[in-house]
Amino acid sequence: MANTTEVDPEVSNNTGEEYETNQWQRLSPIAIIYFGASFIQGIIGQFVYIAPPILLGYNSIKDNPWIGLPIAIGILALLITSAVLNFYFFQYRLSKSSIEIRSGVLSKKHVNLPFSRIQNVKIEQPIYYRAMGFACLTLDTAGSSKQEAKVVALKLDFAEKLKQEIMGQHNEAILQSVDSDEEKSAVSLSSNQEEVINTRSIKDLVIHGVTSNRIWIFLGVLAPFYEKLSKYAGEFLLTFGIDIAQIFDPSTHSMWQLGLYAFSITMMIMLMMTLFSIFGAIMTFYGFTLSKIEDRYIRRSGLFTKHEVSMRLSRLQKIAHKRDWLDMLLNRVNLRFEQSSSQMNGMENGGISNLTDKIIVPSVTTNEALDLICDVYPENALANISFITISKRFFIRYIGFLCMPLYLAIFTFLIIIENYALILPITGVFAFICLLIFMRWKRWGYAIDNKYLYIRKGIFGVDHFVFPIYKVQQTVLKQSKFMKRRKLCSVSFVLASGAMNVPFIKESQGIELINRSLFEVETSGKSWM
Secondary structure (H helix, E strand, O other): OEEEOOOOOOOOOOOOHHHOOEEEEEEOOOOOHHHHHHHHHHHHHHHHHHHHHHHHHHHHHHOOOOHHHHHHHHHHHHHHHHHHHHHHOOOOEOOOEEEEEEOOOOOOEEEEEEHHHEEEEEEOOOHHHHHOOEEEEEEEEOOOOOOEEEEEEHHHHHHHHHHHHHHHHHHHHHHHHHHOHHHHHOOOOOOOOOOOEOOOHHHHHHHHHHHHHHHHHHHHHHHHHHHHHHHHHHHHHHOOOOOOOHHOOOOOOHHHHHHHHHHHHHHHHHHHHHHHHHHHHHHOOOOOOEEEEEEEEEEEEEOOOOEEEEEHHHHHHEEEEEOOHHHHOOOOOEEEEEOOOOOOOOOOOOOOOOHHHEEEEEEEEEEHHHHHHHHOOOHHHHOOOOOOOOOOOHHHHHHHHHHHHHHHHHHHHHHHHOHHHHHHHHHHHHHHHHHHHHHHHHOOEEEOOOOOOEEOOOOOEEEEEEEEEEHHHEEEEEEHHHHHOHHHEEEEEEEEEEOOOEEEEEEEEEHHHHHHHHHHHHHOOOOOO
């Protein structure tokens, strides 16, 4: 085993020489708390898989409490053992221009990261580290399959100075690799003044919690457990003298009373879920600030765990300007600055991005959103550009060839079996699906100018996406036999953050979009990174 020493937090700001230790360093013992919390998070993350056996075995454990004791002791022992072993086998070593990390209990991992390759350095302060002044330092590089490395339980001042040293060496490497004075000035180290360009108040976060509430997703996840949950809820309410079965008994209450009770309970559930959503928004974005240092944007936020995400302008791939129907009523926008995603899965699924690949600015006003977009892309024309709507064949295909035949088949079947009561509900569902498809067609469109490509999507809300044309890495033109007969096509623009699709446009328009994109990529001479 290599010799280990405690790291000296007194480091220099610019030379990097005092960072060099040449010996493997161990983390502070407080890191055990982090590894234990990560173990718990991993279990919670598998809740969907472990919930069914827990629910199935709940009655057995309730009737025989002694069964749960060894299970609880075993989980606690596994938690402590995992945390201690991960702490023991974690070591890191700093040199003048790189960091080495060794970790892993059963599967060993050795990472060697030159500072010049590190694209982002993020500092997090979990709530259990704040009082003692510790933090976690996350290092990632362009093109990695996931975050390359994370060093936990560092003193906050040491983590801040190490971050400055790493980013300083990264910028120096960029200066040496570029030729033009304009590019060099963009990464000049002459000014370190940080400018705060946006903050979010508690009021803004409450609005974000209300508008981003996804109660139907939560209810959908719980669908397999409705029967058990209703049983437990009924038993719980009985302890307070509330008999749900009696309240909803049609023999003792009129239909309008039953409807009122159902409506009241539904509103109460939605209110509770909205409160949870508001709490989640405050927990995630409390103390939100978006700052700018030269060409780097930095987001800081978090109530319990303080997160810091930074992004160089060169890594930004596209901006998403997202508005649900409630955002539109309240004149709000959710902005997402999406950088290079290491989780791209190809064009079929449009790429999968981790939250660390985005800077999210929640619930800004429309004017604030346009100001932020113009700060990043000064020559964009999102505010006044006209979009070209996709072909009406999109609507005709999904209604006429998919939904209508299915509806007619069900309608005919109900007539044959003389079940007329279901005809009206089925017709209502069909009409609603037609409305969704119509709104989807109406919203979908695209626009292009000399530098940017714009895509509009949505159903009841509207999402706009803006990205520089030179960021396109690949273009794909698709045509089914149906589309080829109608001289239509679908076009995909593949970025480092995922693919953007424009379906059902004229074949000539699709070819023109691809040609213009490829021409801009070839002639601009700019790197996508």
